[in-house]
Amino acid sequence: xIGGDASPSFIMVVGGLGxxxxxxxxxLMRANYNVLIIDDxxxxxxxxxxxxxxxATEHFATLSKSVPTLHFQQLDYRSxxxxxxxxxxxxxxxxxxxxxASTGRFPYSALQRTDSGIDMEPEDTPEPTLRRESRITGVxxxxxxxxxxxxxxxxxxxxxxxxxxxxxxxxxxxxxxxKNFVFSSSATVYGEGANCxxxxxxxxxxxxxxxxxxxxxxxxxxxxxxxxxxxxxxRSKFMCESILADIARSDPSWSITALRYFNPVGCHESGLLxxxxxxxxxxxxxxxxxxxxxxxxxxxxxxxxxNTPDGTAVRDFIHxxxxxxxxxxxxxxxxxxxxxxxxxxxxxxxxxxxxxxxxHQSLQTTSGRTIPxxxxxxRAGDVGFCVAEVRRAENELAWRAKKTLKDCSVDVWNFxxxxxxxxxxxxxxxxx
Ligand code: NAD
Ligand code: WQD
Numbered sequence: 001x002i003g004g005d006a007s008p009s010f011i012m013v014v015g016g017l018g019x020x021x022x023x024x025x026x027x028l029m030r031a032n033y034n035v036l037i038i039d040d041x042x043x044x045x046x047x048x049x050x051x052x053x054x055x056a057t058e059h060f061a062t063l064s065k066s067v068p069t070l071h072f073q074q075l076d077y078r079s080x081x082x083x084x085x086x087x088x089x090x091x092x093x094x095x096x097x098x099x100x101a102s103t104g105r106f107p108y109s110a111l112q113r114t115d116s117g118i119d120m121e122p123e124d125t126p127e128p129t130l131r132r133e134s135r136i137t138g139v140x141x142x143x144x145x146x147x148x149x150x151x152x153x154x155x156x157x158x159x160x161x162x163x164x165x166x167x168x169x170x171x172x173x174x175x176x177x178x179k180n181f182v183f184s185s186s187a188t189v190y191g192e193g194a195n196c197x198x199x200x201x202x203x204x205x206x207x208x209x210x211x212x213x214x215x216x217x218x219x220x221x222x223x224x225x226x227x228x229x230x231x232x233x234x235r236s237k238f239m240c241e242s243i244l245a246d247i248a249r250s251d252p253s254w255s256i257t258a259l260r261y262f263n264p265v266g267c268h269e270s271g272l273l274x275x276x277x278x279x280x281x282x283x284x285x286x287x288x289x290x291x292x293x294x295x296x297x298x299x300x301x302x303x304x305x306x307n308t309p310d311g312t313a314v315r316d317f318i319h320x321x322x323x324x325x326x327x328x329x330x331x332x333x334x335x336x337x338x339x340x341x342x343x344x345x346x347x348x349x350x351x352x353x354x355x356x357x358x359x360h361q362s363l364q365t366t367s368g369r370t371i372p373x374x375x376x377x378x379r380a381g382d383v384g385f386c387v388a389e390v391r392r393a394e395n396e397l398a399w400r401a402k403k404t405l406k407d408c409s410v411d412v413w414n415f416x417x418x419x420x421x422x423x424x425x426x427x428x429x430x431x432x
Pocket of ligand 2 (some may be wrong): 146148185186187234262263264282283285287295299300301302303311313314315356381382383386
């Protein structure tokens with residue numbers, strides 16, 4: 001425990017062994033936070049925990065400092081056991097208001113002797129109360145299912161985990177007085193509005209029908225409306241943001257930040273942490289990695305007729321370590337009182353777009369291997385353009401993404417190359 005404190009405080013990271021969670025836990029530890037991870041391993045592996053520990057230990061060894069505490073509970077965050085976990089991270093103390101006798105309002109002689117010989121206090125002697133204070137000073141909530149395609153087939157699975165799970169969980173946190181909450185949201189909440197072709201400002205998606213005046217002075221309807229979003233997954237994120245906004249509005253003692261991730265890519269430079277899901281990958285760079293390892297013969301490029309410089313879609317790819325640091329910045333800004341409202345959304349992106357072809361080329365160059373492609377039609381629900389306007393996060397969180405697409409490619413190749421064929425090029429001409 002840091003500084004030998006007998007009751008250290010913790011940040012609880014729900015879904016902390018997943019792709020973004022694992023990188024965030026490491027950054028939290030590097031920033032001296034003790035961490036409690038809750039993860040049911042539905043899309044991750046326990047080995048990730050050992051890798052985080054090894055990287056944190058190595059980091060603090062070079063500084064000759066002790067390593068912050070890392071606790072892990074393998075548990076569905078919807079489990080009733082969550083209550084006993086939160087109870088075990090609470091400090092209890094007995095509090096008695098000074099009694100009238102001790103404050104001199106009654107003379108001590110007012111205590112009565114009864115037949116049984118027991119002293120009774122005067123009637124208004126206050127009952128001692130049990131006080132509970134949580135050692136969990138903040139929660140980062142990553143746990144959710146995230147496959148767009150599966151959410152269309154199995155919407156209930158998504159609403160149950162992503163929406164109902166979060167609602168129940170917030171009730172429990174409120175019961176324990178834990179009101180500092182960071183939520184994993186997504187650029188998906190901009191829905192088809194992303195296609196506007198300019199970097200997206202947070203105000204473009206708000207949580208109750210309202211209009212706002214754009215920079216050009218025109219009044220616009222801000223809400224795409226949940227049905228304007230392209231999947232149940234996307235709607236689940238929009239619904240969560242709306243629920244969080246309502247809670248914060250009703251009780252301003254909450255501090256809630258919804259971080260809208262753009263396209264998280266890359267991995268830790270050590271090659272020890274990365275994107276290693278149980279689910280079959282469908283995002284661009286994980287799919288390219290499966291082509292590099294030979295698991296998949298070819299990269300399908302979905303759509304070459306978008307209104308973009310090379311016809312393929314443009315995305316704002318943000319390195320996962322930059323993204324992880326955005327969470328630390330959000331916690332720090334909240335603790336320092338720099339976030340002025342009880343609910344606030346922030347885009348976490350780079351503010352720069354790259355096309356699918358640029359990503360493909362970058363990984364070819366970095367790996368020195370040919371990555372075969374096949375041009376196919378657009379994927380249902382895709383947008384052609386999605387790039388963040390990042391000024392709000394820069395100004396209020398004092399955070400900015402630093403890494404480039406090239407950094408992402410170098411780290412992804414470092415993570416992937418061990419699983420690739422050692423000689424020759426990626427096999428092509430395979431059946432597909
Ligand atoms: P991930 O699947 O790698 O991580 C999620 C983790 O949560 C996994 O370890 C999984 O085992 C765990 N989990 C899921 N349901 C759980 C439950 N009920 N109880 C306990 N643990 C549970 O996903 P990720 O890419 O790290 O994404 C993290 C969060 O960020 C998600 O909320 C996701 O929707 C959001 N997000 C991700 C992206 C992206 O492209 N990766 C983009 C925008 C937003
Ligand atoms: C990027 C571009 C594809 C795979 C998704 C979710 C979003 C968020 C991040 C969680 C698109 C193209 C992809 C392939 C391709 N997740 N592509 N061939 O669609 O921007 O966002 O992940 O919140 O909600 O929708 O990311 O990486 O899937 O796609 O051509 O095999 O790459 O069509 O244009 P996307 P992505």
